[in-house]
Amino acid sequence: MWFRNLQIYQLTDTFTLSAEELHETFQENAFKPCQGLDKHRIGWTTPLGKHGEQLVHSTNGCLMVCMRREDRILPASVVRDAIEEKVDEIEAKESRTVGRKEKSDIKEEVIVDLLPRAFTKSNRSYAYIDPKNNWVILNCPTSNKAEEILTLIRDSLGSFKVRPLAVKNAPSAIMTDWIKNKAPADVEVTDECELKEPVENGGVIRIRGVDLGSDEVQQHLKSGKIASKLAIEWQQRLSCVLVEDLSIKRLKFMDLVMEEAGDTAADDEVMRFDADFALMSLELSRFIPVLCEYLGGVDNS
Structure with a gap:
C-alpha cells in the first residue's frame, strides 16, 4: 500500500494504544453495509483486505488503519x-x-x-498513526476526506486530538525562493508549478513541462506571483507536488526505493504489505522532518 496523496496531522497528546487495543476499540465501529434507507455507511475494515482479519496492522511501531465507505447510487x-x-x-x-x-x-x-433497491459503490481510505514522531499520515486527496477518517477515529476512541501540520515560514514563500534562486542540495525542482497572484481571487497560472528557470517563468515571479504548488524530487528517492497548505500530491517513490522493495523477500500478500508499509513509513519519517526544517521548522504554537 503505497500512499499517493498525503494529509499530515500532528498528535497533540501522547498516543499509547497498541495495535491490539486499537483493534478492540475499533470493533464497535467496524464496517457494515448499507441497509434499509441508509444513504451511506462508514466503518473500519482490515487494511489487508481478504488477507487479514485485524482492523489495525502494525509495522515498526506505526499503526495502519483503513476506513471503508459505501454509498447508495441513486441518480x-x-x-x-x-x-x-x-x-x-x-x-x-x-x-x-x-x-x-x-x-x-x-x-x-x-x-x-x-x-x-439502489446499487452501491464503496471505497477504502488508508491512514497510519506514527506515535514515535507524533504524526497521523492520511492517504487522502483532500482535507475533507481526511477529516472524515479523523472523525471516525474520534468516534471510536472518544477523543483523538490532532492538528494540521504547521511550519514557521510560509511554504509559498519558500517554494517561490526555490524557483527564483536555488533549492537545498537534496531537493530538485522539476518542471511543474502553479503560480498565483497573492490577492483574493487572483489569477492562477499552471506550468508543466517547462524549465522553471526560464525567462518566462522568472518574469511571472518578478511581476509578484508566488508559488502555490511545486513539483520536487528528494534525494532521488521520492517525487511529489508540494502544496502551500502542506498537503502532498502525486507522491511517487522512485527507483532507488522500489528496488529496495523488490529486494525484500516476501512470499505472500501479507508479507509484501508489511514490507512495503515498513519501507514507506521509514522513507516518510526521513522526508517529512527534513521538509519541515526547510520550511522553518514545525510551528507548535
Missing part, C-alpha cells in the same frame, strides 16, 4: 423520471395539477421506494 435523473411518472399518473387520474408541496412529498416517497 437524480432516475428520481426525476419516477417523480414525473407519478405526477402524470395523478394529474391524469384526478384531472388536477399537482402543486409544489405535493411534488416534494412525492419525491420523498420515491426516494424511500428506490433507495433500498
